[in-house]
Amino acid sequence: MKQELDGWGQPKQNKYETEVKKAKDKLGIGEKAVKYTKALIFWARHGFPTRSPEEVSRLYEICKRCEYNQNGTCDLCGCKTNESNIAVVNKIKMKTEICPKDKW
Numbered sequence: 001m002k003q004e005l006d007g008w009g010q011p012k013q014n015k016y017e018t019e020v021k022k023a024k025d026k027l028g029i030g031e032k033a034v035k036y037t038k039a040l041i042f043w044a045r046h047g048f049p050t051r052s053p054e055e056v057s058r059l060y061e062i063c064k065r066c067e068y069n070q071n072g073t074c075d076l077c078g079c080k081t082n083e084s085n086i087a088v089v090n091k092i093k094m095k096t097e098i099c100p101k102d103k104w
Contacts, residue, residue, distance in 0.1 A: 032078035039079065040088070042096050049095035050087050057083055059092045059104045066103060076100040 027035070043049075051059070063069050063081040072082050077100045079091035087093035098104070 027075070027078040035078050039091065039094065039097055043087070043094045046096050048087070050085075050093050051095050053085055056085065056090070056092050059099075062099070062103050063092065066101070068101065074100070 060083050068075040082090050084090040091097045
């Protein structure tokens with residue numbers, strides 16, 4: 001089977017392989033800070049909506065089982081995910097936030 005090449009003559013990677021490679025590279029502290037700041041601004045612009053404690057628990061169960069969750073931090077977006085009801089330390093509590101893998 002012939003390997004498909006990209007526009008640069010390099011072997012094409014499928015989307016999953018690319019995401020896994022990026023996840024393994026992990027986000028640097030600067031990238032995490034930028035993403036977190038953007039999330040806070042977006043949340044503030046929408047009036048600081050939050051999820052109920054029950055919804056937070058349900059979504060956290062999904063995060064806990066995710067392959068990208070590393071000790072309470074998402075390797076794809078760099079956000080903290082936990083059961084805290086304090087939104088500024090828990091992405092799940094902010095109603096404006098979504099999972100980067102569309103799991104919730």
